[in-house]
Amino acid sequence: MGSSISPLITMDRKPAYADESFRSIRTQLDFLSVPSPIKTVLVTSAVAESGKSFVAANLAMVMAQSGRDVILLDADLRRPQLHSIFQCSQSPGLTTAISKPTLIEEILHETPVSQLKIVPSGPLPPNPVELLASAKARDTLDQLSQHANLVILDCAPAIAVTDPILLSRYVDGVLYIVRPGHNSRKADRRAIELLTQVHARILGVVINGMRNEAEPVYPLAY
Ligand SMILES: Nc1ncnc2c1ncn2[C@@H]1O[C@H](COP(=O)(O)OP(=O)(O)O)[C@@H](O)[C@H]1O
């Protein structure tokens, strides 16, 4: 499904329905940012292939196109995708900054939208959980949030690994992605349960890839 659509639908082909859906997520995030601003948002779902990277990338584009400085961080150290979507190199990236002294500017990669920067995963480590749990990871996230109005973290799936659960404690909120028909409701319930157990603030659920006659594929937030 959707193989004919570029992952960056908000940049090239711009089907109105898709653009509008991402704008509506943006508007809802703006509402949720009152009274205290949401500066760090983690994107996760129950399993792989739900569209986490797709939603994170397009939302980041829409946010940056509206004048915010946005950093999109590839925190999926199992199956990183942002460097492919944005066609930049995978390193230096997040793991570089965590594992050795690195200036934050070194891991920020340019994109076609001037206000959007990507931090790719960096080289994949054998021990992602230990790396992401480190004080240096938290420090890197803090530094990134000082460099932008919004940092979006594209994460691994919440049921498969503990990375997103762990990272959810460091962010202002979580955007949870559901792709209808892709996994069981039980899996979604379990993922939400794991997130709420660590008191993650779930900002909303994005239903990704719903189909109907008039609008072939679109994400929708509620
Ligand atoms: N709403 C959508 N419309 C079209 N293609 C989509 C949509 N959501 C995801 N895809 C595609 O489905 C595949 C899996 O999505 P991806 O974002 O990589 O999932 P995840 O990051 O959750 O593993 C990718 O090829 C992506 O471009």
Ligand SMILES: [Mg+2]
């Ligand atoms: Mg992904």
